[in-house]
Amino acid sequence: MDRWARSRVALPALSGLILAVAYYLPLLAPNLVAFVPLLYWLERHPDAGAWSRVRAGLVFGLVCHALTLHFLLWLTRFTWLAVLLYVGLLFALAAKISLIFALAGRLRRRTGLSWGLVLPACWIPFEWFQSFGDLRLTHDQVAYSLSGYPFLIQFADLAGGYGVGAVLLAVNGLIHDAWLGGSATRRRRAAAALALVVAAVLGYDTWAWFRPLPDSGTMKVAVVQPDIPLLMKHDPETDLEQEQRLADLTRRAAADHPTLIVWPETARPRTLYHWLDRPETYAAPDLQALAMRSDAWLLSGIDYVRVRTRDDWELYNAAVLVDPRGRLLDRWVAKVDLVPFAEALPFRSLLGPLVEGRGGDWDWVTGGFSPGTPGEVLDLDGTPIGVLVCYEQMFPDLARGLRRAGARLQVVITNDAWFGRTPFQRYQADALRLRAIENRSSFVRAANTGISGFVDPWGRLHEATPLYTEAVIEGEVRLAGPPTVYDRFGDLAAWSMVTLLVGLVGLDLATQRRGIRRG
Secondary structure: HHHHOOOOOOHHHHHHHHHHHHOOOOOOOHHHHOOHHHHHHHOOOOOHHHHHHHHHHHHHHHHHHHHHHHHHHHHOOOOOOHHHHHHHHHHHHHHHHHHHHHHHHHHHHHHHOOOOHHHHHHHHHHHHHHHOOOOOOEEEEEHHHHEEEEEEEEOOOHHHHHHHHHHHHHHHHHHHHHHHOOOHHHHHHHHHHHHHHHHHHHHHHHHHHHOOOOOEEEEEEEEOOOOOOOOHHHOOOHHHHHHHHHHHHHHHOOOOOOOEEEOOOOOOOOOOOEOOOOOHHHOOHHHHHHHHHOOOOEEEEEEEEEEEEEEEEEEEEEEEEEOOOOOOOOOEOOOOOOOOOOEEEOOOOHHHHHHHOOOOHHOOEOOOOOOOOOOOEEEEOEEEEEEEEEHHOHHHHHHHHHHHOOOOEEEEOOOOOHHHOOOOOHHHHHHHHHHHHHHHHOOOEEOOOOOEEEOOOOOOOOOOOOOOOEEEEEEEEEEEOOOOOHHHHHHHHHHHHHHHHHHHHHHHHHHHHHHHHHO
């Protein structure tokens, strides 16, 4: 490794490659050592200037995200603008990582503290800040690299995803210090700290994994996966064919008498136009008739337009609920966090004049959807149901908000056909395991082309469907009991890392001032 350390790019690039592998391949070891090569490079270059650290972080970020963002290139089947999105996100995320390691390298050198403290203190605040604003990206959080191993992340009901990420980063830092950390004394201390962290985490995980949860009841749920190709889905001439496929699968689902049948995101092919001055237009006769014939509640994704006048209307990526008597409930919910450059245009005041009204492929990035209201639940005969639409499964605050609003069951409706057979499909399905553990809540996932399934409160995925197959799955789903520590207190782990970072920066500045005075 010493020979590689002399290179400016070899070890940072190796770290980026290992982290990309950790995100998408079912291998645990890369998660534990992904950051070690870059940390070693920083240790071997203690006098590296800010630009050298920025460059190392940039190489790390470019290699990692060039691989992890590959799913965006699948969208080039629909528009060449996917290339711009890929390149833009690639450099934006790499720039974030370059800033992290420019700061982390300085703080490590100036404070002399373990990488087990410095790395999570620098990484997690940037990850958290990225979850705010118009772009609001959370798909690359390091905690998701462990979401396929639910036993190891049972402590997420205490610390949430940011806590899981902080522990994973601390383990990487301590493994570096225990293996390559200089003096024997420093290595022994790091090894002891690593043993304590691992023992504490695995001890709690084991207890939580085998601990019985309070009996809070169950609900029988069926999921319809219609497997409607995108080109067919967006062709109005196929509406009748789509409706027939959905109806046939729903009749199959109803045969075992579920309480609730779930359709995916925008499954109903016809848009619901609701003229606000004409209440009778708030109707979906096909859904209502099908719910009556099925003698079950029917939840469907739908494009919903609330029309005031022909020139004044709002479009929502919504979900509606119909009861077994065919009544369309007045309460509806809609996607809160719209996908940037697909469902909504970020920084509209700046970018709007540049792209709106240009037509052609540019219509793909202008969006047009309005956001729903966070924390709203649907009432299924006294049982509150929370709904997340597609990408919202990646936002811990949304699932937590629904849980705090009383949701005893949460449903994800999605159309992931945009991403083909890329590993991002499984990645998103596995991310839901983390949500389930954080809230100790069952999740039902209904996907147009897969992966559909049921996730229990321990994060175990049941009845997972293959991609690109018609399917009906059924399960007796446990309803949520008391709220978790994470439900009650939220992202204390993120706040803790922000506080630690502020403290480290303050220590650095104080050390610098003392040095100036002595000089």
